[in-house]
Amino acid sequence: MKFPYSEKVLDHFKNPRNVGKIENPDGKGLEGSPACGDMVAVYLNVNSETLVIEDIKFESYGCASNIATASIITEMAKGKTLEEAKNISWKQATEELGGLPTVKAHCSVLAVEGLRAAIRDYEEKHGLVSEKETTTEEVVRRRLKHVMNPMAGLDIVRTELVTKIEINEGSVRILIDLPSDHQFASAIKEDILEKVESLWDIEEVKVVFTE
Numbered sequence: 322m323k324f325p326y327s328e329k330v331l332d333h334f335k336n337p338r339n340v341g342k343i344e345n346p347d348g349k350g351l352e353g354s355p356a357c358g359d360m361v362a363v364y365l366n367v368n369s370e371t372l373v374i375e376d377i378k379f380e381s382y383g384c385a386s387n388i389a390t391a392s393i394i395t396e397m398a399k400g401k402t403l404e405e406a407k408n409i410s411w412k413q414a415t416e417e418l419g420g421l422p423t424v425k426a427h428c429s430v431l432a433v434e435g436l437r438a439a440i441r442d443y444e445e446k447h448g449l450v451s452e453k454e455t456t457t458e459e460v461v462r463r464r465l466k467h468v469m470n471p472m473a474g475l476d477i478v479r480t481e482l483v484t485k486i487e488i489n490e491g492s493v494r495i496l497i498d499l500p501s502d503h504q505f506a507s508a509i510k511e512d513i514l515e516k517v518e519s520l521w522d523i524e525e526v527k528v529v530f531t532e
Contacts, residue, residue, distance in 0.1 A: 329419045333389035338396050341378045348446070349515075350438025351467055353431050359383030361391050361435040367443055372403045379435070390432040393417050403440050403449075409433060438467070445519040456520045458486045461493055464516040471505045482509075491524040493517055501530035 343364035353360035360383060366376040377399050379391040394414050398406040411430045444450050454460060462478060470480040477483050477497070485496040495513060499506055510528045517526045 329389075329393075329417075333392040333418065334385040337379075337381075337388050337392040339378045339392065339399070340380070342380055343376060343378050346439075348439040348441075348443030350435045350440070350442055351469075352435040352438055353383070359387045359431055361387065361432050363391070363395070363432075363435040363439040365439045365443060367403065369447070374398050374401055374403065374406055379432075383431075387431065389418055390414055391435070394432045394436055398436055403443065407437060407440055409436065442519065445521065448521070450521060453521050456488060456493070456522050458488060460520070461486050461488065461495070461517060464520075465495070465513065467516055468509065468512045471508065477509065477513075491522060492527070493520075493523055493525070494527045494529060496529050497531070499530050501532065503530070506530055 342362075343366055346364040347367045347369075348365040350363045351360070360381070362380040364378045365374055367373070368375050377395045379395055381388045381391045390411075394409060397409050397414065397417065401409075411433045414433060441450075462483070465483055465486075466476045466478045468477045469475070470477045470482055473480045482498050483495065484498045485494075487494040487496075495517070497506075497509065497513075499509070510530075513528050514526055517523065
């Protein structure tokens with residue numbers, strides 16, 4: 322029986338490039354969930370004048386395909402402008418690796434989405450988003466789907482920690498069904514603020530825990 326992984330996939334799995342975390346990155350993206358079996362975090366440092374990705378690293382939780390794809394994508398993105406990196410597709414990443422088993426195609430999609438999320442994070446923080454979407458409850462809820470509930474390994478929306486989202490004249494109020502002194506409350510709040518404060522038309526974000 323033919324082994325399902327190419328030599329290049331195995332090389333990037335055993336010797337991943339650009340693995341690790343950038344402290345205080347210019348942009349950060351997180352896609353997936355440990356509960357689903359795969360998760361990728363991508364960190365960027367960007368030249369503010371040329372918008373070239375000067376450094377990129379990733380952290381991965383998952384299978385060989387997940388790690389190998391994240392590794393190859395960081396190689397492909399490094400040295401490119403944000404616009405060029407946005408155009409990297411999962412098909413290109415798969416081809417660069419010499420192919421992936423069909424059942425593992427989602428791993429390449431996950432890595433690409435992690436890269437694009439990091440780019441979007443940078444653009445929002447630096448006012449580079451051309452199409453500005455008005456913030457609605459659904460927009461905030463989409464952001465919160467990228468905030469993990471450490472107790473369950475799923476996001477805080479699917480685990481129903483988010484009980485209410487209120488938006489009023491540039492202010493967002495998010496109610497979380499968790500005591501303020503819970504061991505994960507501080508980390509969840511920090512992650513929420515990071516995901517929501519970058520919205521272009523939001524000036525204040527309040528995270529309210531149950532007492």
